[in-house]
Amino acid sequence: MGTSPEVEASARSRILDAAAEAFMRSGFATTTIDDIAHEVGATKGLVYYHFRSKFDIFLAVYGEGMRRVRERVEPHAEGPGAGRDRLVAMSIAHLLNLMEDLAYHHVVHQAVRGEAMTALKPRQRDALLDLNRLRNDYEQMFRRVVTEGIDDGSLRRVDPTLATRTLLSNLNAVDMWFRRIDGQTGDELHDLAGRIVDLLVVGLAG
């Protein structure tokens, strides 16, 4: 059966969406290819046509999650504007990505915790190392803006490495308790993200 490239791309992306949801709900270890196929309303054969294994699906979800968050945050990293203002804008964009794309975020987070790390084939290990490198670049982009904020006087003289790590892990930890409420508008999410970032940047004591 000859399917067009568009149909195949859409099947692939539906598999990724379903896998992200399933990994978030049940964890990587307990999710099966059958669960994912069932969720897409497809056969196991279709899933295996696109991906060689469950771990390859996991890697593709991780990569797509990183691509989406970076695409959203990167435009705010460049000046003009004080380091603090750019850091606030980047942090809000990161949180909005988390809130609107919770399942993908959760999978990236899970990868970091190493819960999906089992015995890997060489090509899988390489793919994972590439993704971890992307994550490090992402963290470095935040660290650069923290450093610029310290230099321009808009942030206090904190340790840039510890401050960046703490900020990012604080932003990511929102997935521990955040669940989108039905009918919650984009403005409401933006307001919530802004209040969380304010707590991190200005602190509880201010």
Add this chain to the structure above:
Amino acid sequence: MGTSPEVEASARSRILDAAAEAFMRSGFATTTIDDIAHEVGATKGLVYYHFRSKFDIFLAVYGEGMRRVRERVEPHAEGPGAGRDRLVAMSIAHLLNLMEDLAYHHVVHQAVRGEAMTALKPRQRDALLDLNRLRNDYEQMFRRVVTEGIDDGSLRRVDPTLATRTLLSNLNAVDMWFRRIDGQTGDELHDLAGRIVDLLVVGLAG
């Protein structure tokens, strides 16, 4: 074979320690009773003598983790002292517990993320609800001190519920990146905990 109560208590606590480590390393789903027995250097029979199932071990580790962190943090919650100073002391105590008892902390954290939630027997569900209640009490203790800090003017007028949730999830997120370094002294851990709490309470901009 008649063993003394002390020996039995120590076997039980060695099983819990080993299980906490195994759950942290491999996740709840992939850890087996065999893995735990192997780690203690005991038979599967000894493990089953103390616990009816892997999930019961998980519940016992969770309970022990909650008991330890509460024991350490609670003395700092009471006055005298401004709300802010008490909150800082509680937060440092919470982080020191996390750093020194990482595996137990990780299991409690995992329980919160719901990764261990499979089909539960009624007695297990009740035990889990009791533990979740302990966790809520713990969060409420922090919220009370945040509110007292706002009232006495030592904290700014933040939303106490959002601020408490953000603070606790930020403290817990330290387990994402913290790994104890060989030879790291108690003083060094205390210093690191103090700097992280400072970032949370005073913020990056201050």
